[in-house]
Amino acid sequence: MTGSRVRAAKGQGGLLREQLLDIADQLLEEGGADALTIRAVATRAGVTPPAVYLHFASKTELVHATCLRVWSSLFLELEEVSRGVPDPVTVLYETCVAYVAFGLRHPSQYRLVMDGEATEASRQNADACFRYFRDKVTACLDAGVPVESTTETARLLCASVHGAVCLLIHQEHDAWPRDIARYVTRVASAAIHGALLTASHASPPSMSAVMQSG
Known part of the structure; x- marks a missing residue:
């Protein structure tokens, strides 16, 4: 399931980071370590993988x-x-x-x-x-x-x-x-x-x- 697109207003990058972590936590709970990927987080957040990489350099x-x-x-x-x-x-x-x-x-x-x-x-x-x-x-x-x-x-x-x-x-x-x-x-x-x-x-x-x- 893909969630609604996550956007952060100017100066609210920290808020987007916390939202991405919320999604990552959900993926872990649902499917374990294999389910937690940059692409999976991006898809559920409604953003592109590069948007996730702005906050996390790697999986x-x-x-x-x-x-x-x-x-x-x-x-x-x-x-x-x-x-x-x-x-x-x-x-x-x-x-x-x-x-x-x-x-x-x-x-x-x-x-x-x-x-x-x-x-x-x-x-x-x-x-x-x-x-x-x-x-x-x-x-x-x-x-x-x-x-x-x-x-x-x-x-x-x-x-x-x-x-x-x-x-x-x-x-x-x-x-x-x-x-x-x-x-x-x-x-x-x-x-x-x-x-x-x-x-x-x-x-x-x-x-x-x-x-x-x-």
Whole structure:
């Protein structure tokens, strides 16, 4: 389907750029990375490909900008769930919940960024996410949680939530758990309990340890 022609008045090139990104995001949601091309964006916008190239020098740059814009909303969501919560461990839990939920809501963008196809977007977002989690772990340490290494603990948390997202988004949707909300909260709970309980030492699991923790 071709949309109405997009025109930007003089001095409103930024508005046209945002409209092109809106279309690129729609194409990603509808057909994944293969559907997102300069020509497809131009066709849906009702402009010629050169008009798109005025804002994005290549498909890679277009993908990069589209992914970064979506991912910027993640950090707004993470800040929102943290606002007004005094317990840093609860904040860390809610951060994990929000992260996994975000990835499952934006599977195409998540795959593009975290699988490395949008190279610069991948680097920026991976670094930003890691630093965000490490800051939250540091807050737990400051509150008295025995954390030997904030870097190692943050790395374990990132591996847990990233793995939980990837496990589903690389499968057909009908293979996903029926109760996604329960999946998300259990992943977050398991990640927090696992990472923080082993934050000061990594002891091998045993039947007695599991029974005691219950």
